[in-house]
Amino acid sequence: MKKNILVVGLNAVIQKTIILPFFKEDAVIRANRYRVDAAGKATNVCRVLTQLGQNTACLTPVGIPNRQEFMDLAKSDNLTIIPVKNPVRIRNCYTLISQETGSATEVIVDEPELIEPQVETETLQIFTQALKESDVLIITGSKAKGFSEKIIPEMVKHAKEKGIIVFADYRGADLKNSFYSKQIRPDYIKINQDELKLTFPEFFKDLNQNHLEKSLDSLVKEYGNTYIITNGDQDTIYSSPDESGRCIPKMVKAINHVGCGDTFLAGLVDGILKRQTLKVSIDTAGNLAAKNALSLRPGDIWQAQDDKMNV
Ligand SMILES: Nc1ncnc2c1ncn2[C@@H]1O[C@H](COP(=O)(O)OP(=O)(O)OP(=O)(O)O)[C@@H](O)[C@H]1O
Ligand SMILES: [Mg+2]
Numbered sequence: 357m358k359k360n361i362l363v364v365g366l367n368a369v370i371q372k373t374i375i376l377p378f379f380k381e382d383a384v385i386r387a388n389r390y391r392v393d394a395a396g397k398a399t400n401v402c403r404v405l406t407q408l409g410q411n412t413a414c415l416t417p418v419g420i421p422n423r424q425e426f427m428d429l430a431k432s433d434n435l436t437i438i439p440v441k442n443p444v445r446i447r448n449c450y451t452l453i454s455q456e457t458g459s460a461t462e463v464i465v466d467e468p469e470l471i472e473p474q475v476e477t478e479t480l481q482i483f484t485q486a487l488k489e490s491d492v493l494i495i496t497g498s499k500a501k502g503f504s505e506k507i508i509p510e511m512v513k514h515a516k517e518k519g520i521i522v523f524a525d526y527r528g529a530d531l532k533n534s535f536y537s538k539q540i541r542p543d544y545i546k547i548n549q550d551e552l553k554l555t556f557p558e559f560f561k562d563l564n565q566n567h568l569e570k571s572l573d574s575l576v577k578e579y580g581n582t583y584i585i586t587n588g589d590q591d592t593i594y595s596s597p598d599e600s601g602r603c604i605p606k607m608v609k610a611i612n613h614v615g616c617g618d619t620f621l622a623g624l625v626d627g628i629l630k631r632q633t634l635k636v637s638i639d640t641a642g643n644l645a646a647k648n649a650l651s652l653r654p655g656d657i658w659q660a661q662d663d664k665m666n667v
Contacts, residue, residue, distance in 0.1 A: 359629055361405060361412045362438075362490035364483065364511060365398020366499035368416045369464075370426055371449045373612060373652050375662060379454035379461065388455070389662040393653050394429035394437075395449065397497030397525065400615045400655020403433050404622035404644065407657050410629070413438050415486055417475060417500060419445040419467070438486050442475040444500065451614050451654070460612050471502030479503075483511055487518060494625060495542075496525040496618065509533040516540045525621050527551035541579050544628070546621050549587040569593060573600065584638060586620060592642070596634055603638045608646045615654030620645040622655070 374390040394403075402414035413436040418426050423439065426446050430437045450463040487493065493515045495508060508530040515522050516539060524531060524542035532555055535541045552568075553560050559571040572583050572595040582596035591602040610616075623644035627637025644657050653660040 358411050359491040360489055361410055361492045361494065361625065361629075362486050363398045363402045363405070363412060363414045363494045363496065365396050365401075365414065365416045365495075365497045366479070366503050366507070367396055367497055368394070368399060368418055368426060368446045369396035369449045370422060370429070370446050371395035371451065371614075371654055373451040373453065373614075373654070373662075375453050375455060375652075377454075378456040379452055379459060391652055391660070391662050392429065394426050394433065394435065395615070395654050397618050398494070399430065399435065399437075400618035401494060401496055401525075401622045401625075402435050402437075403653075403655045404619045404648070404657055405626065406433070406435055408622065408626045410626060412436065413486065413490075415479075415483060416440065417442045417444075417471065417479060419443065421445045438482060440475065440479045440482050442471055444469045444471055444502075447500075451612060453612060453652075458609065458611070460610070460614065462614055466501065469502075471500050473502075473504075476503055476507055480507065480510065484514065487515060487520065490520060492521045492523070492625065492629065494523040494525070494621070496523075496621065498526065499530070505529055505533065509536075512536075512542055513540055523621065523625055525617070527555045531555050535579060538578070538580050541581055544582045544584065544624070546584045546586070546617075546624055548617060549585055549590075552585050569595065569600070576600075582634065584624060584634075586617065592638055594634055594638060599634050601635065603635060603642065605642045606646060608649050610649035612652050612654065613649050615648050615656065616645040618655045619648035619657060 375388045405412040415438040418439040448465045452461040512534040522542040523544045585593045589607045620641045623641030627640045647657040651659040
């Protein structure tokens with residue numbers, strides 16, 4: 357039977373991907389075309405899992421002022437959103453793609469207001485309810501300003517106490533504090549090498565890669581869980597109680613790399629739920645991320661292109 361997957365992201369985005377003939381500072385540049393998408397890491401992961409045919413819902417705070425726009429965009433991609441209403445606008449991100457060089461520059465515009473404490477309480481209530489229907493939990497991305505340091509570790513604890521499989525793609529104190537014991541901790545941690553460095557700086561005392569692999573093995577021994585560490589075009593290093601090794605990504609010339617990590621995570625979850633080995637799941641996840649790199653829509657294996665012409 358198909359599993360129900362709950363993706364949680366505490367920072368949604370309305371993302372405009374803008375195609376420019378060239379990119380230059382101190383210049384007036386007229387865009388050729390653009391597209392707008394419901395985005396943010398959790399939404400991107402939810403979109404790819406939905407495209408892969410998985411039963412997926414995305415729990416995310418949606419600010420009332422631009423909530424309708426986000427919900428309409430999500431609906432147009434057939435996404436199931438579990439919204440937590442709050443007064444702070446959903447933030448905007450802009451991806452500026454230069455046709456001249458192929459570069460993609462991402463501009464993140466966080467809202468200045470803080471999420472109120474009662475939104476955190478409501479988020480946890482809605483989360484507890486949604487978890488009753490879920491077999492798998494994915495927590496991904498940063499949290500909007502105002503959420504406390506406690507919310508993410510609490511979600512992990514709650515899910516693990518119910519025996520739910522937890523995937524983590526977030527970093528820093530949120531991640532470190534999610535390790536309670538050999539039973540209460542995320543089952544799979546998919547982060548990139550920089551995020552690993554920020555979360556576990558002690559691993560990087562010695563820059564030798566073997567040292568990194570040994571440190572991962574010691575975490576596996578202590579917590580009995582699995583680590584998948586991507587590094588852009590460099591090898592993905594993985595370590596689990598059953599297998600460890602490296603996978604070499606097959607890179608393509610990206611038209612928009614935004615969402616590659618999210619697509620990789622969705623592919624990894626899909627592979628693991630289909631009982632593929634970790635290595636096969638990582639290779640498949642990498643191939644899906646390559647498809648995303650060829651799409652203008654962030655977190656997309658159907659390779660959507662522009663939808664608005666600026667004439
Ligand atoms: N241009 C590309 N072509 C093919 N595969 C790619 C490309 N860019 C990324 N990937 C794949 O995506 C995986 C994840 O990329 P990366 O390590 O950049 O993730 P990330 O840092 O988590 O990204 P994000 O910023 O989206 O969270 C890589 O290991 C690789 O397999
Ligand atoms: Mg990432």
